[in-house]
Every structure is written in C-alpha cells, then in structure tokens.
Amino acid sequence: MDIVLRATDDYFFTPYVYPQSWQRDDIWRQIISLSLIVNIGGYLLYIIPTTLDYLFIFDKSLMKHPQFMKDQVKLEIFYASKSIPLMGALTTIVFLFEVRGYSKLYDNWNDTPYGVFGMGLSILSFMFFNDMMIYWIHRFLHYRWFYKYIHKDHHKWKIPSPFASHAFHPIDGFLQSTPYHIYPFLFPLHKATYLLLFISCLQQPTLCSSSVSTCGPSRYTTATSACRRCCSRSSTAPRITSTTTSITTTTTVST
Ligand SMILES: [Zn+2]
Numbered sequence: 170m171d172i173v174l175r176a177t178d179d180y181f182f183t184p185y186v187y188p189q190s191w192q193r194d195d196i197w198r199q200i201i202s203l204s205l206i207v208n209i210g211g212y213l214l215y216i217i218p219t220t221l222d223y224l225f226i227f228d229k230s231l232m233k234h235p236q237f238m239k240d241q242v243k244l245e246i247f248y249a250s251k252s253i254p255l256m257g258a259l260t261t262i263v264f265l266f267e268v269r270g271y272s273k274l275y276d277n278w279n280d281t282p283y284g285v286f287g288m289g290l291s292i293l294s295f296m297f298f299n300d301m302m303i304y305w306i307h308r309f310l311h312y313r314w315f316y317k318y319i320h321k322d323h324h325k326w327k328i329p330s331p332f333a334s335h336a337f338h339p340i341d342g343f344l345q346s347t348p349y350h351i352y353p354f355l356f357p358l359h360k361a362t363y364l365l366l367f368i369s370c371l372q373q374p375t376l377c378s379s380s381v382s383t384c385g386p387s388r389y390t391t392a393t394s395a396c397r398r399c400c401s402r403s404s405t406a407p408r409i410t411s412t413t414t415s416i417t418t419t420t421t422v423s424t
Pocket residue numbers: 307310311320323324424
C-alpha cells in the first residue's frame with residue numbers, strides 16, 4: 170500500500186490537500202490518507218466491476234428465480250455500501266502497520282536470496298495460505314453465535330447477483346480478508362505482487378457471484394476455496410429455464 174500512498178502523496182495530497190509543513194510520515198496524516206484511499210478505492214472497486222459484471226456477464230434469468238428476493242439488487246448495494254466504511258476502517262489499521270514498516274514486504278526482486286524464483290514461489294505460497302485460512306475462518310464463522318450475529322447475512326442471498334460480492338457484515342468481510350493482510354507480516358512478499366493479489370482478492374467475490382461460467386478461470390487464481398464455495402452454491406442452486414418457469418435443479422447448499 171505504500172506504493173499507492175506515495176503516488177497519491179506525490180500527485181494529489183501534497184500539492185492540493187495538505188500544508189507543505191505536514192510531514193509525509195506523520196502518523197495522523199498517514200491515517201487520514203489511508204482512510205480516504207481505502208474507502209474511495211473500496212467503493213470504486215466494488216461498484217465498477219459489479220456494474221460491468223451485472224450488465225455484461227450476469228445471467229439475468231436467475232432474477233426470476235423464486236429465491237431471488239424482491240428488490241434484491243437494491244438491498245445488496247445498500248448492505249455493501251453500509252459495510253464498506255467499517256471494513257475500510259479495520260483495513261486502514263492493517264495498512265498503517267504496513268506503511269510504517271512492520272511487514273516483510275520488499276521493493277526489489279533481488280532484495281531476497283531467492284530472486285525472481287522467490288517471487289513466483291511467494292504467489293503459490295500466498296494462494297495456499299489464503300485458501301487454507303479462509304476455509305478455517307469460514308468454518309469458525311459457522312459456529313452458533315458467530316453465525317447468528319456475524320455470518321448469517323452472508324448466506325441471505327440464495328441466488329446472489331454480482332452486487333452481493335461485498336454484502337457482508339463488516340466484521341465478516343474483514344475477517345475473511347485477514348489472511349491476505351496477515352501473510353506479508355509473516356512471509357516475504359514483493360510489494361507489487363501484494364498489490365496485484367489484493368485487487369485479485371477484491372474481485373474474486375464479484376466473479377463468483379456473477380455466474381458459474383466465470384468461476385472457471387478464477388479457480389486458478391487467489392481465494393480459490395472461497396470461489397469454489399460460491400460456485401458450488403451457484404451451480405447447485407435451483408435454476409429456471411429461460412423458456413419455461415420450471416425448476417430444473419432443486420439441490421441447494423447452505424454453506
Ligand atoms: Zn458460510
């Protein structure tokens with residue numbers, strides 16, 4: 170995130186927002202800047218891909234399904250819009266530790282003894298770590314109290330549209346993103362790789378919410394277990410054919 174913070178400092182915050190006397194490494198300046206970046210970026214990375222997905226990929230015949238709720242798209246957008254600021258606040262805290270140098274992120278591929286090979290290895294290692302942790306966090310969220318108060322809303326959308334991608338309880342959304350944040354504090358990771366993996370992780374739920382077909386290639390990127398869960402839910406959910414209203418499959422998966 171310090172790549173993004175540096176760029177926004179150079180081209181926006183320093184010339185147009187903050188007084189010249191305010192040092193870039195002041196913690197309060199970093200908190201304000203990161204909050205703005207995370208929240209504005211969060212909304213843009215939610216609404217732009219989901220809108221494109223809804224317009225060009227999402228199978229709209231699913232909206233005729235009996236389990237697709239009245240005004241569901243509006244509800245999904247409203248729910249996600251409410252959750253993003255709190256998810257953003259929690260994420261800002263993690264990014265603050267990162268930009269203040271507490272992580273194992275590095276700038277150049279030759280900063281580690283493994284070079285480019287190490288960068289490739291870290292991507293595989295990240296995918297393994299992320300998938301495994303999300304699986305266990307999701308299982309943990311299905312314990313009674315956590316399910317009732319935190320995770321239940323995640324399963325409210327039986328037939329999700331792309332706009333359900335960020336429609337979590339904010340604690341749920343943040344917890345499911347923690348593997349991504351924890352990894353660079355435990356293992357070395359190139360900063361650019363970290364940024365790309367972050368954007369990939371943000372887009373994963375959108376791809377999974379859109380349709381079964383989009384899950385194909387995304388199975389081989391990050392957050393694959395999360396994707397498979399969504400995909401299995403989508404692929405086994407009751408379907409309606411476009412020419413009739415008969416349900417062709419009646420199996421649903423509740424997890
Ligand atoms: Zn669940």
